Amino acid sequence: MDLQTAEQRIKELQNLLNQYGYEYYVLDKPSVPDAEYDQLMQELLKLEEEFPQLKTPDSPTQRVGGAILDMFEKVEHAIPMLSLGNAFNEQDLRDFDARVRKAVGDNVSYVCELKIDGLAVSLRYEDGLFVQGATRGDGTIGEDITANIRTINSVPLRLMEPVSIEVRGEAYMPKRSFETLNEARKERGEELFANPRNAAAGSLRQLDPKIAASRKLDTFLYAIGNPEAIGVAAHSEGLDYLDHLGFKTNKERRKCATIAEVLEYINSWTEKRPQLPYEIDGIVIKVDSFAQQAALGTTAKSPRWAIAYKFPAEEVVTTLFDIELSVGRTGVITPTAILEPVKVAGTTVQRASLHNEDLIREKDIKIGDKVVVKKAGDIIPEVVNVLADQRTGEEKDFHMPTHCPECESELVRLEGEVALRCINPKCPAQIREGLIHFVSRDAMNIDGLGEKVISQLFAEKLISDVADIYKLTREQLISLERMGEKSVSNLLEAIEASKANSLEKLLFGLGIRLVGAKAAKTLAQAFGTMDQLAAASKEELTAINEIGEKMADSIVNYFELEEAAELIEELKAVGVNMEYKGARPVTPEESDSVFAGKTVVLTGKLEQLSRNEAKEKIEALGGNVAGSVSKKTHLVVAGADAGSKLAKAQELGIEIWDEEKLLEELNK
């Protein structure tokens, strides 16, 4: 295809895809099947790859997420982003209405909008082209999150008209995206986000825009930064204008002539709120006319012409029947409240985590207490407080045990920790949890061997350590409850297959203290075999980027244990693989490249290579790529717009290359 034809087709595809995207993400009215959209997108991607000079910043292909950033630049808001005063009840709203009418007279109307529980953002467009996205920050100075905002499908990259405008709104995570995200995190053993708002904020403050792109965020825009310049006279007109420009606005807004109508709107949404596909935490009420807004003015903190009504938190009262204790894999004892079943936010709640002893004491929780339980978003419920004035005298104090509920050895509180631990290495609860961890997805990933089966096998004394899993026989398994021929065959196959796993899976599965899945991979890559790792000294371990003193100590201590050595011998004997199977970085001795043994820092924007590609290439030549500049840095590669790292390198007198020089050396 020649350049001219390509240019024409690319324009055509961009327009089509922008149109379909707008219909799908903003209007929620898709006009073509997904497959057709995907096919056109693939065609565009291919063409843009072939003719990179024809790629434009408003191309729909630019939503996938670009280069990883070092840090967020600060952005000063041309017009400060004020926060709103709050109303918590009907009286607060009536007072607000009275103040407004006193100042501007009775001829006033309000616009009511749902208060989306997300993150306030400001978007800037020049001649209709999206140029910058920023967080609210402290209202005056926010952070430049342009790369992340660009990945949100409902944010137009080009407006319907070539205007220069700053608009404000909320970026949020829909409930469905939030649930899917947390499910995936749970499976990976990662910390869960407490609510969609935290998840949205966490996603937008990611330095890697690809992560933001994967999080399925959405937006509702609700204000124009400088409406007078645009020539609209009222807030409601401004919202219609935002629709006209191609933004997504919330359609549940309503114009109200009286405070009674406002209250009615609030009441109806208090009820309908759980049915929305996104979270709201209140209702925003604004005086519609900009002239009246100007007459009312603002205080130092917030405008006098608007107020945010906050819904009361969803809390209920129930009885705390009992406190249960469980012992985790690392021996941590966790108390859980057993509650009289009660409905909160549409679901029945009967357990709440109490986290640790300090929290129980702080809240003065007794068994038999009436307690207030809150459910934040759709997450694990918590006990907010105790209704001490409703005590009958029958309530019992709760004391954390001094001994492990499973093995009866004395519990200890390690320095600097709030948790009580059982430190008996033979504690059956810990061994059982350790076995469950060993077969989990990021570890040996043995399908069909879940928590229930492991607990059963352990209770029947068919397994007592992880090596025993590999000695299980068909006869033993078939004797278990609910185990048919077919599932036993599948299970034996899965166990057999897991023997071939690469070293990092086994390493993570062993549950060495402080060694997570990522560190296990780093260690496996660096040492190649279990024996090499077992023989490594603390110095050899800390020489590796990412392995700190504490983790190194923990690894050395583990391999010094006689039990560990025996266990590894046993695993070898049953045929479990002890080698790393992925690609290994070349050691300095094996390389004659200029990068061998050097610590390199990449900063700024590279044009020809992604940061990751450059890192891989340097490591393949025996170099080491670090994240920050220090005296130990040998070399800094500075791309376009390099910032503080370049300055620091200059200060320390470190050798500095541009991208061209890097490519030249990589290609030698």
Ligand SMILES: [Zn+2]
């Ligand atoms: Zn124990």
